[in-house]
Amino acid sequence: MKEKKDKKPKKGSKSTIGQQKPSVINPNALSLSTKSQRRPQTADEYIKGIQSGNRVILSQAITLIESTRSEDQALANIIVEAALPLAKESAIRIGITGSPGVGKSTFIEAFGKMLIAQNRKPAVLAIDPSSQQTKGSILGDKTRMHGLSQLKTAFIRPSPAGSSLGGVAKKTRETIILCEAAGFDTIIVETVGVGQSEIAVHSMVDFFLLLLLPGAGDELQGMKRGIVEMADMIAVNKSDGDRQTLAKQTKQAYKNALHLLPLKESGWSPPVLSCSALESEGIDEIWTAIGQYYQESQSNGFLQARRKEQARYWLNESIDHYLHQSFFENPAVKGAFDQIEKNLMAGQITSFEAARQLITIFKHKKDN
Amino acid sequence: MKEKKDKKPKKGSKSTIGQQKPSVINPNALSLSTKSQRRPQTADEYIKGIQSGNRVILSQAITLIESTRSEDQALANIIVEAALPLAKESAIRIGITGSPGVGKSTFIEAFGKMLIAQNRKPAVLAIDPSSQQTKGSILGDKTRMHGLSQLKTAFIRPSPAGSSLGGVAKKTRETIILCEAAGFDTIIVETVGVGQSEIAVHSMVDFFLLLLLPGAGDELQGMKRGIVEMADMIAVNKSDGDRQTLAKQTKQAYKNALHLLPLKESGWSPPVLSCSALESEGIDEIWTAIGQYYQESQSNGFLQARRKEQARYWLNESIDHYLHQSFFENPAVKGAFDQIEKNLMAGQITSFEAARQLITIFKHKKDN
Numbered sequence: 001m002k003e004k005k006d007k008k009p010k011k012g013s014k015s016t017i018g019q020q021k022p023s024v025i026n027p028n029a030l031s032l033s034t035k036s037q038r039r040p041q042t043a044d045e046y047i048k049g050i051q052s053g054n055r056v057i058l059s060q061a062i063t064l065i066e067s068t069r070s071e072d073q074a075l076a077n078i079i080v081e082a083a084l085p086l087a088k089e090s091a092i093r094i095g096i097t098g099s100p101g102v103g104k105s106t107f108i109e110a111f112g113k114m115l116i117a118q119n120r121k122p123a124v125l126a127i128d129p130s131s132q133q134t135k136g137s138i139l140g141d142k143t144r145m146h147g148l149s150q151l152k153t154a155f156i157r158p159s160p161a162g163s164s165l166g167g168v169a170k171k172t173r174e175t176i177i178l179c180e181a182a183g184f185d186t187i188i189v190e191t192v193g194v195g196q197s198e199i200a201v202h203s204m205v206d207f208f209l210l211l212l213l214p215g216a217g218d219e220l221q222g223m224k225r226g227i228v229e230m231a232d233m234i235a236v237n238k239s240d241g242d243r244q245t246l247a248k249q250t251k252q253a254y255k256n257a258l259h260l261l262p263l264k265e266s267g268w269s270p271p272v273l274s275c276s277a278l279e280s281e282g283i284d285e286i287w288t289a290i291g292q293y294y295q296e297s298q299s300n301g302f303l304q305a306r307r308k309e310q311a312r313y314w315l316n317e318s319i320d321h322y323l324h325q326s327f328f329e330n331p332a333v334k335g336a337f338d339q340i341e342k343n344l345m346a347g348q349i350t351s352f353e354a355a356r357q358l359i360t361i362f363k364h365k366k367d368n
Numbered sequence: 369m370k371e372k373k374d375k376k377p378k379k380g381s382k383s384t385i386g387q388q389k390p391s392v393i394n395p396n397a398l399s400l401s402t403k404s405q406r407r408p409q410t411a412d413e414y415i416k417g418i419q420s421g422n423r424v425i426l427s428q429a430i431t432l433i434e435s436t437r438s439e440d441q442a443l444a445n446i447i448v449e450a451a452l453p454l455a456k457e458s459a460i461r462i463g464i465t466g467s468p469g470v471g472k473s474t475f476i477e478a479f480g481k482m483l484i485a486q487n488r489k490p491a492v493l494a495i496d497p498s499s500q501q502t503k504g505s506i507l508g509d510k511t512r513m514h515g516l517s518q519l520k521t522a523f524i525r526p527s528p529a530g531s532s533l534g535g536v537a538k539k540t541r542e543t544i545i546l547c548e549a550a551g552f553d554t555i556i557v558e559t560v561g562v563g564q565s566e567i568a569v570h571s572m573v574d575f576f577l578l579l580l581l582p583g584a585g586d587e588l589q590g591m592k593r594g595i596v597e598m599a600d601m602i603a604v605n606k607s608d609g610d611r612q613t614l615a616k617q618t619k620q621a622y623k624n625a626l627h628l629l630p631l632k633e634s635g636w637s638p639p640v641l642s643c644s645a646l647e648s649e650g651i652d653e654i655w656t657a658i659g660q661y662y663q664e665s666q667s668n669g670f671l672q673a674r675r676k677e678q679a680r681y682w683l684n685e686s687i688d689h690y691l692h693q694s695f696f697e698n699p700a701v702k703g704a705f706d707q708i709e710k711n712l713m714a715g716q717i718t719s720f721e722a723a724r725q726l727i728t729i730f731k732h733k734k735d736n
Binding site: 077080081084085089170173174177216217220221222223224225226227228229230253254256257259260261262263264265308311312313314315316317318319320322323324327341344345347348349350351352353354355356358359 | 445448449452453538541542545584585588589590591592593594595596597598621622624625627628629630631632633676679680681682683684685686687688690691692695709712713715716717718719720721722723724726727
């Protein structure tokens with residue numbers, strides 16, 4: 001398939017999305033009025049391009065997912081729903097987190113190359129709703145994974161923009177589906193564990209890897225609490241040169257510590273490994289351990305159960321997010337909110353009374 | 369004040385609650401039509417009883433909070449809002465969690481007696497929405513704290529019934545306010561850390577204590593992950609007799625482990641202590657450490673900030689809970705839900721498409 005240059009679709013696309021069943025694609029129902037021949041014209045063309053593994057069309061479809069224009073979003077919804085049955089069920093989804101400086105990019109570069117050497121097709125995504133503040137800290141720059149991004153078998157997509165975690169997480173989850181439909185079988189989602197984002201990532205991957213540095217865990221201090229108990233594996237990176245002894249000690253200390261934390265629902269005991277992404281040491285062992293996890297959690301049914309639970313989580317999350325937004329964007333609620341919150345903060349009313357007052361305003365407004 | 373026997377208020381109380389400002393008490397506005405003289409007749413009588421420290425009236429007011437009758441709830445709301453400015457600001461709220469068998473009741477008994485000896489007035493509450501399943505596991509039986517419940521300066525209230533955590537947590541939070549208005553200055557909230565309840569408790573207390581047993585942390589294995597990283601202190605209980613050496617080792621192991629976890633936002637390093645509730649050993653030291661936490665977090669403003677954050681959390685939680693309920697109790701949503709969930713679980717649609725379909729149904733229903 002001929003690759004096409006990235007170009008934004010023009011406004012004014014005809015769409016009859018409301019009447020469309022999401023999984024049935026009618027190539028005539030959604031034709032963009034733009035005259036450009038460089039970008040797919042219909043959902044069907046996007047799907048065919050994605051299914052054939054065309055990386056440019058995949059990128060263009062992800063751009064639709066990330067677009068804030070309602071026509072783009074409607075088209076993206078159709079593409080995602082159509083891609084869902086095409087997505088590789090055997091694809092592995094791995095979340096990777098760690099503080100800035102822990103060497104995530106170097107690790108993913110080495111890990112991705114190792115995967116390719118094993119005939120796997122990795123796709124690297126990122127989730128970081130606060131990327132405005134931590135500019136360039138996360139996949140912002142493809143040059144940080146220069147070697148990997150050169151390889152045709154890998155696909156790298158920087159973090160989508162967005163201020164709300166819910167929005168960014170939705171985009172990332174949809175992007176995972178498209179990548180899996182395009183034949184990528186190992187999805188890596190990178191996150192900086194400084195906010196709520198690692199909880200979102202944890203809810204969209206099968207396996208969650210925490211990278212640490214040799215030492216006393218100081219780099220964890222800026223991170224969200226709960227992150228260690230969330231990890232399916234800890235890898236002590238930069239275990240090279242002078243740091244090897246320290247890395248060994250750190251590994252043992254975390255082994256001891258994890259033993260004292262509650263067991264995971266999966267029954268899986270998170271291993272603690274060490275590696276040097278820079279020297280590509282220990283990367284194979286990490287992949288082997290992930291493989292063991294897959295074998296175990298597939299045979300005991302936990303993997304399937306976790307994915308179903310995640311599907312339910314995101315259903316609830318999406319609905320709650322929509323309801324929350326509708327409520328707080330209601331003009332009457334907006335108008336009353338500041339004073340009610342002030343009374344709450346001054347200790348004049350309880351949270352429940354504040355909620356009652358806002359709900360009364362919301363219901364009254366709705367009923368009229 | 370004369371103590372009155374506990375008797376349920378009869379139905380059919382006149383109430384004009386909708387028009388009432390919650391913090392203004394009109395003694396005539398809410399008179400129960402029951403002829404019983406044994407129970408306060410008006411919100412004002414309840415408030416006066418609570419403010420005077422009358423434990424029977426306090427109990428009766430809590431029964432109103434726990435009632436599912438709408439008149440009782442309306443009256444309870446007025447009482448709670450009126451009690452709020454009367455609540456002791458200096459009261460300390462401590463959450464205590466630990467697996468069944470760790471000795472929570474014995475610990476609270478010893479801890480409560482020590483508090484009384486120091487001229488404090490403890491109130492012991494419990495939160496356990498799953499108490500149907502874990503019958504009697506949590507404060508169900510006052511005899512488990514026989515000594516403490518005999519003391520006039522202590523107040524013990526078993527876990528409220530209820531199937532939803534949100535509902536139970538709201539009742540407990542409101543009960544805390546009434547206890548503080550009645551002059552209790554040390555509120556202890558007990559929870560079994562097997563569900564989401566410890567997160568709810570963590571969001572209503574100033575200090576969260578995790579009790580463990582001497583050994584390898586096996587008793588933690590049934591607990592929710594994240595619990596260790598949530599604790600402000602770990603106390604290794606049953607450090608007596610033969611177990612003292614093991615307790616010492618356990619203490620050291622957890623000290624090492626906590627050092628490897630992310631630091632708390634408060635800047636507080638959770639200490640690890642040991643105690644024997646049975647022999648009342650080490651209880652003083654725990655109280656001293658809690659005192660240090662209060663001093664630190666009060667002087668650096670964290671305590672006030674945490675309480676404000678908790679107020680915001682419960683405001684959002686209450687609104688989201690209401691919105692979620694309204695949505696899923698909508699007959700049209702209910703009617704369509706099973707099929708849509710089936711499609712989601714079968715992997716035919718994404719969570720986002722399932723959410724879109726349900727939201728469309730909800731909006732359509734509302735608009736007509």
